[in-house]
Amino acid sequence: MLIFNEEVCKMKIEYDTREIQVLQEEINHLNPVDLAEELIHLSESDLAIWIKLLDKDLLADGFTLLPQENKIQIIESLSDEKTMILIKELDEDELVDTLQELPANMVRKLMNHFISEERRPIINQLLGYPNESVGSIMSVNFLSVKNTVKPSVAIEKVLNSDLDANRLEQIWITDDSLVLTGYVYLADLLRNKDKDIRKLSYPITKSVYATDDQEIVAKIAYKYDLAEIPVTDSEGRLIGLVPAEWAIDIMHDEHEEDLAYIHGITESSHDLYWKKSSFQIAKDRTTWLIICLLTATLTGFIIQRYEAVIASSVILTAYIPMLMDSGGNAGSQSSTTIITNLYSGQVNYRDAYKVIFKEFKIGIITGLALVIANMIRMFALDGVSTQVNLTVSITLLLTVILSKIMGGILPLIADKIKLDPTIMAGPLITTIVDTFVLLVYFEVASFFLGI
Template sequence: MTEYLSSPLPSTSRTELRQLVRSQLQALLEQGNLPGAKALLVPVQAPDAAEAIEGLPETLQVIAFRLLPKGEAIEVYEYLDSSVQQALVQEFKRQEVLDIVDKMSPDDRVRLFDELPAKIVTRLLEQLSPLERQSTALLLGYEPGTAGRIMTPEYISLKESFTVFQALERIRSLAKYTETIYYLYVTDAARCLTGTLSLRELVVAQPQQTIGEIMTRDALSVQTDTDQEEVARLIQRYDFLAVPVVDTERRLVGIVTVDDVLDILEQETTEDIYALGGVQSDGDNYFQTNLFTVARRRVVWLFVLLLTNTVTGTIIKAQEELLQQVVTLAAFIPLLTGTGGNVGAQSSTVVIRGLNTEDIRLKEALRIIRREAIAGILLGLILGSITIVWAYFLQGNLMVAIAVGISLLAIALLASVSGSALPFLFRSLGLDPALMSAPFITTAVDVLGVLIYFSLARLILRL
């Protein structure tokens, strides 16, 4: 089993293997075959073991977790979803919880504490070893979503006067207590960051050389209050494995590692996707959030859209006389507003994503809006031409078909401009463009699109 798991497999095979482990694990536990379940779990990699435990019924999760050896249990616990972690904490005896929490890395421990009730956090903090309690308290003192909150204080620091031989000896003695040894950090007597050094550079240097001779000075770093998304972009941009975190006095207080950045990128992307759909997640797992909370968060923008549709309905009612004369005009209203909404959503999506990845900036707003306006015209010409032919084929009225086609051109232009301009506007006002743009684009396309349609229809049909 171990040999099979450690060999390279296609992603589909790994998925099938994880599903097989989970189903077999549940079957063994339900049969009461604990030795068999333990033998199945032990050779499995920690992330896969965590996924298998998460897929079990709650009553079996605790049993499965207890079967893991203590060292492996700590690693598996860090990969579990926060809701499962909380459930396990509630079930374990105090000492069992303490053993696991005390061995967790400080940044993972802080994430767990963020999800737990305050009373449990206080109790666990009191029982931690002095060193771990100090590390955790340090991280809990920073604002959520900042480098200080996600950093780990477990790093290796060196002095410029150390020789390469002395540095290697220090690494050997501290390696098992640190998050990573691949990047080393050089500090002065006041713990201020003066440079960085990679393990590669250290290994290839001569034993008698000093750290000051081989280190890189003026190293990139982030402040404790730097937004976590900016930290992620920095690591992504420069292909770092870790980035040092300093306080206002340039004292080194921790590092953010690439595995934390992957979690951040997933979290931020999820929030942006939710926001584009008008759903406020507030960082919670949407599918584990109370349904009343879900409804409260989603109803805000749905209510805005409800009002928009009411306004659109009022405009259509005001054109009752025109519609009575040319009833076929009503048949194309959903087509126009739907197409306009889709064009606006496309423009806003690319602009919002560009702003989030910093591919585009606020100062480029006019260029981007102009580009999207031209794209809207091209899309309008293509779709409008097809619509004229289709509308004439359906209704047999050339003037109505021309009115629909020209209206689609105008609406596509409107949707492209509003879809690209609104994200820039909201970003300049300090608002989340992903959350704010969708309902306003819908409003602009629905209300103004219907007005444009009826105005052009009156003009072309001379009514």
């Protein structure tokens, strides 16, 4: 553990008074995001100096944005007094996020010695919510008033509150049973001190439960353009909120996760690329490659089964890659579109039949366009027989139609059975489509070529 008296001595050696004053002024004007980036790259001695010079509020804000190993480093370097100050400055949700990242022995130490008795019940409650649930990320710091009070009373409550300014822009309104009924903006209270607060309040557009998946918050914030999303219990009482800026973080995390699924990557963490070992990255990427390798065995069996068809018309093999690529691309287009609309709430599993019919029509239009282009290309460049041209073209049409339907319906099925729909947008749908393409291709070839 670093001793701050020693830090001060080092500070005198390495910096003169003027340099210290300039440094203190500069770092205390940093944005918390920029501060966190700077703290990551500091040496141990410079980190001790910065901690000594930083405003406690800014240090807490920057601390919450640090990676796990840097949080551990800072806590280990702090004296008990500084640790107590840091813990006190962290909001309950920020403290819970930190505790979830720390080793068990450090968590026990913080809980037993640095977290006050008054905060422990809410901390334990937040820690009890499932990972990636709304309850695990919500803030319990909010201001509410009953709908029977006057605006002047609400304003007085704001003036006496120790919440940050950004938590006081919206004041939540409840009835006498503490059931959430709406919210009012602080600016409206200040401008209309003599009016009925119920006439100033806005109705609740949407709320969530603490046990809901955190992704729901991002969807609601996006759909309704909300600054804060209220979290209620089963009886409608307000127990927390999720600010829109946190919803943006959720969107970012979910986007990274979706991209990983789409490209067949099972990411074990969100660590920086250079901080992860080659073995860990390889492990993250290998799972889906093995699955695709095993499922691709089906295509091998199909080719062996239709070996006589291929032997009778070897030219057919030249068009297998084109048909498989067309099917995979067509399916991925549909699945991506449906996943996007699932996320925004435009479609759900109950729309399955509508999706099938719409994708069927899209498949016919798209397939016919591809067939016309492909027939012209084959006659002009390949010089194949009419039977082969028809075989490839009809297979292409059926492939596109089938792929569009499968790409549209598979994400809905995944969503219904509580799987991430993006799983269906990557290697899985490509493998399934490839299998069906070969079956259709060789059956059509057998019919037209009389094999």
